[in-house]
Amino acid sequence: MAKGKTGRRRPRGGHLASLDMDASIKRADYEVRLKKLQTRLQRIQQAYLYTGDAAAIVFEGWDAAGKGGTIRRMSAVLDPRGFKVWPIAAPRRYHLERHYLTRFWERLPPNGAISVFDRSWYGRVLVERVEALTPEARWRRAYEEINEFERILTADGTRIVKIFLHVTPDVQLRRFEERLRDPMKRWKLSYEDFRNRRHWGEMEAAIEEMVDRTSTKHAPWHLIPANDKKYARVTALRLIADRLAKGVDLAPPPLDVRVETAAGEIFEASDLIASTAGRTS
Incomplete structure (x- = not known):
């Protein structure tokens, strides 16, 4: 086994290769576990509003991996006054003229709140790297910048949970086809979704290095096999609830x-x- 710069042991063949992509859950079990997790998340939010704790939840993953569906299972039960979802797309001119972390500083949760980032500051070392949208020297420097950014946040009391949803190429293609056939889901598809498939190997390499360089003790990465959406959802929500609830009194x-x-x-x-x-x- 190799060893990353954070000191973590890297599975032979890579982090993604070590995942059980056949992991699944039966619908009946899924419904029961989802309901319990949603209730727990409601208790966590109630506790945060009282204690002033704050959390930032990062979702990264392949196109059509199920990030949106997992986030919706949270937003469906949490009060929007203390819960905010930030969908991150390409930066506008205002932010292009400033340090790339600027727009994320502006979206961090206030005391008592939970913020979810649907894609995040990791775009610098993922899509911007693979698509050559930023010079190599800058994205290489970003690993250290991101680690310090997250260290500052956690030292100030903000909890960070980082989730990466992994699917195989064949499952992604099947989900693309389902979206094309469903008029209500076509809006989720873009030209870039198909273009990005041509860079699958390069993106895998970027993901592996991202995990090696930025999975730290205070902000570790959680890689989840997402070929089965239901399994991925309950696994992600359990990891989030466990991290957000640690050391917090959830009694009303x-x-x-x-x-x-x-x-x-x-x-x-x-x-x-x-x-x-x-x-x-």
Whole structure:
């Protein structure tokens, strides 16, 4: 086994080659696990709004790997006042004239919030590298810049979860075909999706180096086999929930004394308040 610059042992043949691409889950099990995970995520968000904790969740992966579907299973149950999804596309002129991390600093979560990045600052060492959109010296320098960026965030208390969804070329092509046939999903396809397939080997090399160089103790990468979408979703959400919940009291916060007093004056229902607290404990 080789050893990356972060000191982690790299599986022979690469990180992606070590994944079990046949991993799957039955629909009945998926539905049960998904519901439990969504409930847990709701408790986590409630706790964050009370404690002021914050988290940044990074989703990277191949086109049609299931990033959007996984994110939707989160956004469907979380309150948008404390949850924000940032879809990252090519930067506009304003950001092209500034350091590439500028637009990500501006989108970091405030206290008590959770932000999801649908693609992220890792574009510099993935698509920008493979498509030669930035000079080699710059994308090579980015590994160190990204590690320091994430170190600063975690040192300041922001939790980071980094997910990469991996699919095989044949599964990706089948999903492209499904999108072409479904008028409601065609918007997800672009010319670049097909063009990128010609760079599959180069992208694999970029992914391997990205993991070697930027999977750190404070912000490790989680690579998930995603040929089975349901398996990938529950695996990703479990990893996210475990990281966000670590060291956090997920019990419902106590009722504000002023709220309790005002409610008692209006409803004259101290028993109701007590019973409500009992149900949520």
